[in-house]
Every structure is written in structure tokens, then in C-alpha cells.
Amino acid sequence: MLKVPQHQVAGHEAGIGKLGPLVDESGRFYKPLQGDERGANEVAFYSSLSTNSGIPEHIQRFFPTFYGTQLVEASDGSGLLPHLVLEDLALGRVNPSIMDVKIGSRTWAPEASEKYIQKCLKKDRESSSLSLGFRISGLQIYRSKELGFWKPGKKAAQKLSTEKVKLVLRRFVSSNTLNDLDSRPDCAFASTVYGGSTGILSQLLELKSWFEDQTIFHLYSCSILVMFEKELALKGKNPGAQIKLIDFAHVYEGRGVIDHYFLGGLCSLIKFISEILTAPNECRIEVSAKADQKNLTADNGVVADHKSHTASDNGVVADQKNLTVSDNGVVVDQKYLTNSDNGVVADQKNLTASNNGIIADLKKLTDSDNGVS
Numbered sequence: 001m002l003k004v005p006q007h008q009v010a011g012h013e014a015g016i017g018k019l020g021p022l023v024d025e026s027g028r029f030y031k032p033l034q035g036d037e038r039g040a041n042e043v044a045f046y047s048s049l050s051t052n053s054g055i056p057e058h059i060q061r062f063f064p065t066f067y068g069t070q071l072v073e074a075s076d077g078s079g080l081l082p083h084l085v086l087e088d089l090a091l092g093r094v095n096p097s098i099m100d101v102k103i104g105s106r107t108w109a110p111e112a113s114e115k116y117i118q119k120c121l122k123k124d125r126e127s128s129s130l131s132l133g134f135r136i137s138g139l140q141i142y143r144s145k146e147l148g149f150w151k152p153g154k155k156a157a158q159k160l161s162t163e164k165v166k167l168v169l170r171r172f173v174s175s176n177t178l179n180d181l182d183s184r185p186d187c188a189f190a191s192t193v194y195g196g197s198t199g200i201l202s203q204l205l206e207l208k209s210w211f212e213d214q215t216i217f218h219l220y221s222c223s224i225l226v227m228f229e230k231e232l233a234l235k236g237k238n239p240g241a242q243i244k245l246i247d248f249a250h251v252y253e254g255r256g257v258i259d260h261y262f263l264g265g266l267c268s269l270i271k272f273i274s275e276i277l278t279a280p281n282e283c284r285i286e287v288s289a290k291a292d293q294k295n296l297t298a299d300n301g302v303v304a305d306h307k308s309h310t311a312s313d314n315g316v317v318a319d320q321k322n323l324t325v326s327d328n329g330v331v332v333d334q335k336y337l338t339n340s341d342n343g344v345v346a347d348q349k350n351l352t353a354s355n356n357g358i359i360a361d362l363k364k365l366t367d368s369d370n371g372v373s
């Protein structure tokens, strides 16, 4: 018997007349295949995963197990429809706190249609994607038996300001999680959930080290699902802190190029989580938009990371140089985010001269979005 997942925090939801994922009791998660290339993309990605020698075993564990596709009764009542059959990541968790973090400052693949790009660009601008390199697509934080979960609506979660996103990363591991965002989070579970050799930070760092090398895939609009169980943490037990990569409808071939969008967003997330571990009590709640932006520009992690790559001279630099001259747009995009008032124009002129598809992207970003400074 298939039912609606109890702990879904983002994405399309099953309901009356609504197509969304379903779960069974044996621990399988059925995600309906989108009829267009998104469904085909995701199947192709999962099908290639286990046999792809470029993905080491210790990285394979970050993906849900894939059990193929199956025709099942769709949740919207439209009859039998092919679904991806995946491991149900919430199986065995009683009251999990879950956060869906969509990684990347840009969430559309290069092949996307103009209409789809506009839709994504709007969401990227209106969320923290453009400024932080990631956004919270949805979340639930377990509070207590009496209070249940704090689960802001999907749209509300996505519209959180950059400061609020940082605050939510703290609330996620706090014991004083009331409904309002004004209370100062105590970060009581930061060290057990984010920290330690098996904690979230350590897992994110492992993923990062792979993304520093891998050039097989570019994962647009992919999410990191972050999970743990507060009740276990309270009992002094292992809280089951875990990250998993999900949503591969917009995977694109890497063609020998580093996935800078994903890597940049991942570094940014790592930076904020590291900060929580090093300074769990330093929580600035009120910061003016301008100060916030300054802070991001100077200290956003995406930038810092690129700086450190540059300084470390480890091949990424050469890569970035190639990317710049080969009109890839990634580096320029980073520049755009970093120094919107310098250098970018020259670069964009070069790019425009080369007249490829990426220029159009940059134009969109430039013409209509030069308020990011």
C-alpha cells in the first residue's frame, strides 16, 4: 500500500489531483517521472551511478539507493505512471529534522529553455541562491512531543533573507526552536550533529573533496538533504546525522570542467556550518541589508574558496583561466557575484564577442540584476 511521505519538506507534493512522490512500508520512495527530458535525465543519471567508475564507493553512499523504475498508481489519480524507485531516506527515523538545501547560485542547466531560465532566475534572485550559492528549499525542525515540528511553508523557506538562512542553520541544531525566528538559537546540538568525525561538516567536506576533482557531472538544481534526530541527541545517542544528494532532473555532462556552481555553493554552506561550530554563541540576529551584503561579498565562502584555490595553485586556477577564456561563464559569474563593479564588464565583452549561448545568461544577469554589489 503506497502512501504520502510523512517527512517530505520540498518539491512536488502528492495530494488530491496532485502528482507527487509516494512511499511504501518496505522503505521505498516512488518519485513520479516527469514526462519530459527531466524524467529521462533523472533515470539516466541514477542508472549510470552504480556502474560509473568515476564515482568512488565512499561517494556513492551520498546518493539514495536506486531500485529502477516501476509503473505505479499515480497520486493524482491519473492511473499507472512510471516512477523512480529509490531508497526512502526517512525510513526508520521517528521525528527527523530535515533540511533540503538546493545547491548552486544558478539552478538551470545550459540547455534549458528561455522560459525555464527566467523562472529559475527569478527564484534564484528572490532567494539566497544568488547571494549565498544555496537556498533552503524546505525544512522541518522537530521541537518536542507537544509542539511537533516547526515547518515553515516552502515559499516562506525559500524567501528567507541571507541573514535568516544563517539563522535557520543555527536553529536547525538548537533546542529552543519556537515558531518565531527572533529567539536566539542556543546551538545545543551543533557539536553532535554538525561536528565530529561522522557529523554533517565532515560529510560535506568529503563531498567537497570529490567535487574539487570530479568533472563528470554538473548538478544543477540538485539538493543536499540534511537529516538528524533531535530525540536521539537529547538521549546522548548517535543522532543519525546524515547528508544525501537528491534531485537529478537537471544533471548535465561535465565535459572535463569542474562544477563550479555546485562547488561554490557547497563551500559556502561549509563555511557557515564551520562558523556555527567555532562560534556557536555568536548569533547576530539584526543586521542591516547593506551590512549583510557587505559581509557576504567579503566573506561568503564562495569567494573565499576561490581565493584559496587561486592561492593554492592546485590546478583549479588553471582551470578557471581556461574557463574564462573559453567563455564558460562560471568564473565570470563568480566575479559578478563578487565584484559587480569591476572587471566583469571586460570579461563580458569578451564573452559577448565569442557569441555563444552562455553570453545570453550573463546578459540576463547583468542587465537586470546589477543591484548585487
Ligand SMILES: O=P(O)(O)O[C@@H]1[C@@H](OP(=O)(O)O)[C@H](OP(=O)(O)O)[C@H](O)[C@H](OP(=O)(O)O)[C@H]1OP(=O)(O)O
Pocket: 010, 011, 012, 034, 038, 102, 123, 137, 154, 221, 223, 247, 249
Ligand atoms: O512548480 P513549482 O513552483 O513547485 O517549482 C518546482 C520547485 O519547487 P519550489 O516551489 O521551487 O520549491 C522544485 O524545487 P525543489 O525541488 O522544491 O527545491 C523544482 O525546482 C521543480 O523543478 P524540476 O521539477 O526540478 O524541474 C519545480 O517544478 P516545475 O514547476 O519547474 O516543474
Ligand SMILES: Nc1ncnc2c1ncn2[C@@H]1O[C@H](COP(=O)(O)OP(=O)(O)O)[C@@H](O)[C@H]1O
Pocket: 005, 007, 008, 009, 010, 011, 012, 013, 021, 029, 031, 064, 086, 087, 088, 089, 090, 100, 138, 223, 225, 246, 247, 248, 249
Ligand atoms: N529518496 C528519498 N527519500 C525520502 N525523501 C525524499 C527522497 N527524495 C526526495 N525526498 C523528499 O522529497 C522532496 C523533494 O524531492 P525532489 O527530488 O527534489 O523532488 P522535485 O523534483 O519534486 O523537486 C525532498 O525535499 C525530500 O523531502
